[in-house]
Amino acid sequence: MFRKKPNLNERLDALEDAARIGEPYLTDEHRERLERVATAGAERRALSAEHTVVGFFGATGSGKTSLFNAVVGEDLGKAAARRPTTSSPLAAIWHPDGSEELLDWLGVEDRRERQGEFAKNAGPLILLDLPDFDSVEASNRAVAERLAGQVDVLVWVSDPEKYADSVIHDQFIRPHANHSAVTLAVLNKSDLLAERDIDTVADSYAGLLRDDGLTNVQVVATSTLTGAGIDDLRGAIARVAKAHNAQTARIEADIVSVTERYTGAKGGGGVDKHAKRDLDAALTKAAGADRIAEITAAAYRKRLRQRTGWLLTSWITRFKPDPLRRLGLREEADELGVHRTSMPELDAASKAVANTGVRNYAAAVGEGLPHEWSAAVADRSEKISAALPAELDRAVARAKLPAEPSKGWSILTVFQWFALLAALIGVLWYLLVAFVPGVLTPVLGTDLVPDVEGWPLPTLLIMAGLLIGILIGLITAVFGGALGSGVKRRTRSAIQKEVASASETTVVEPLLAIREDYSRFAERIAVAAG
Template sequence: MFGRKASLTQRLAALDEAAALGGDHLSPAEHAALARVADAADERRRLSGEHTVVGFFGATGSGKTSLFNAVVGEDLGKTAARRPTTSSPLAAVWDPAGSEELLDWLEVEDRRIRPGEFAPGAGPLILLDLPDFDSVEPVHREIATRLAGQVDVLVWVTDPEKYADSIIHDHFIRPHASHSAVTLAVLNKSDRLSDADRKAVSRSLEQLLKDDGLKKVSVIPTSAKTGYGIGDLRSAIARIAAAHSAQTARIEADIATVTAPWAGQKPLKAVPDSAKEWMDGLLADAAGSDRLADITAAAYRKRLGQKTGWLLTSWMLRLRPDPLKRLGLREEADDTGVHRSSIPALDASGRAVANRGVRGYAADVSEGLPDRWTSAVVDRTETIIDSLPEELDRAAARTELPAQPSRAWGLFTVVQWLALLTALVGVIWFLLAAFVPGVLHPLLDEVIPTVEGWPVPTLLILGGLLTGIVLGMFTAVNGLAIGSTVKWRTRRALRREVAEISEEKVAAPLLEIREQYSQFLDAIRVAAGK
């Protein structure tokens, strides 16, 4: 956030964004956890910010309710025959103004208003006595689990016999390992221990809590029976309440817990350009770049021969079908995207080459992505592969093919015609001299003059024919040489079209998933306060 730590409002907005970006790429449990924390935080901040909500959690037999009554200063259970056991939440409320909506959100119906204040400076306070979280009644465990995710301060109550019970640590304490700042640990029934044993068990419990991830929690030994440690517990609760930061600390701890799986992930590196270049090369091969280059070169040679070849034989080239037109290809690009060529559909080998290119690129895109995001890339890749043959055919149809000889070759056409006309003059001269000799007498002193012993008509005929043949051979040789350039230009043009199509149809859809994950990580980092 531009060098400044994001506010809680910004962090919650980022958490909402992360949940939206995660979408189907997160497991249902992961998505629900992100959404639940964001929604719960919004609800809690909307409700009374003055009241600090403290929940007492414990296993059956831990003396939790007796401890709760000792802290409250009265056995609230005696005032209500409808609550013989801890089967539903009970709230002790100091300074109740504004607490109604908050208690409604907590779904706590049993509310007891306490006179005065809990402790000097503690401010409005709500203490909750909750059902045992190891109760045989599923509804009791559900209530305890739900409120463990809603209260501002968690008080874990255990006793010397059950303090190491795995149910407490595995299912409740460890999932809240980020909540050290709003957690109090109580070793109740400590009157059953000697002073030395009380210290030893407290140290053991403290170590277990550290192993659970609660690094800053101290154990408070208490006895609801004798009153030992009750004052210390009240002071600890009052100190947290007086700071008026428990609500924010709790929300921040919830965010830290839910973002922990991703907050430490490193940003993704960009997919190297070489990955797409490699894919484009294979796609161009699959699209028949070599065959198209050969066909275009053949068409160029045919048209050059028709245009500049010896006129007495070049007409025969016109009888051969044009290689490009036979396949429905055109020299100009088909920008409409409607035209299709008659190039045979990809065979098994061509499909294998194209699929290898796309899957190889998908593997590069998936580099560094979690499993579910990788699966999304794989699924989208298979969809892309299904439409790939049609797209490659479209690339061929869109390719501008350099099969038409330039207009400069027209000069050779003119020379060919002049050479042919020269030869025809020689032939006509001989014919006139043979069949109508009197016609030439007024024009020439000699009907058939000679040069160095060669009749001029003969020279005209030989010169015209030889010129046409030599020019035809010259342009044919040049056609072969230029054909190599035509092949190269054709391959380049087709690869350019393939690159554009692969960018739109392959790279963009796959990189979209990668970009979503990058944006998801960015939102997670902001939410986590990184």
């Protein structure tokens, strides 16, 4: 789909958004760089767009000020009754109307107006003579560093002795490697070289600048003593001023400089779905789902025996503690999430399983993210791991455990009572015949113990009652054992469901929030980068 390229104001807004989104993750230095470029760019855009600001930067002894005076056409230091301190920049201004606020923003107090034009069609122009950027005075260096981030065009002035100084290249030139379009390089004091060596040294200087990352930067060899190259430098400055795009090019270069380390980084989109599944499996294991499944099955068998076992013996099982309630587990789900079990705290092995699961998931979340965000994922996962045992305990408490036999088994309880009643009737029958036969005479006549196929009826009642009770108890015991595997399976499923829900809120959402922050950050960086 065609997307309109963002304008410079939109890019600056996006950069400011990126700095805000990245605040919890970026180092103070990197965040401040983003904010500084966004703020400085917006402030520069709000000031005079007509004036092109050119700053002369150089090391001590490079002849920068003499070169500045030669380009201006007058020694402005001598022209002033009093030059401010050496840390104060000096401005030569052509067409000063509208430059006041811009110079205030630049912090330049020493302002010298020039008559006429710097060059034909060059338009409003400000040249700045700046303190040496390698000065031993911290204030001088600070001014040079500040204005290196504010001027529209940078003129690097060096000389045959210091042009290869690694400190100058590493600390001052290389940080502005993306500013080729608004950079001019000068090899001053060329009179110190033999005529045949000037081009060789200039080419060497240009090669070092290319190594710094400055492409297509031509080195102008100058000499304030002989006047060589002064007109060439004036012409180069005039060409930049005539283009009237130095301000925009400078801001764009600043944006590229602070966004390049983030552009092209992966990390958007979702996380492999298998990562969540593996996390839930690890946490379910750590929560003791297998052990709880065994306990639930044992509780199911106990309760089934209590309900359907032989009534003469099943009452004994009531004196045994319920396996679930002994550990503070309940078959009812804890809907409010406030119940805690009485299960022992996770042992070292279970904690290791849980921590490994969280770390593996964190690794999947952090995959492709820049160091700042992947480190934040790792840090947050450690905090999550510390709180995980309590969360898993609550998840287990929330699980609805299938320990209670269904109501359908109650019909066997009824049969057990009928069987017991039949046996008791048989026993009572014999007792009455033995001790108070007269009670049965009105009902049975003279045959107080009738038989069926040669078996006394009371005996049949006793035998049937006992055998049916025992048989039902044995059958339900067998079925209880067989149904235990299903109870185990449903228990694991119930616990896994609650653990998956807990992991979503406790692990997944906090970690994915970091990844989503980076996605938003990357999107705004992409807009800022254009």
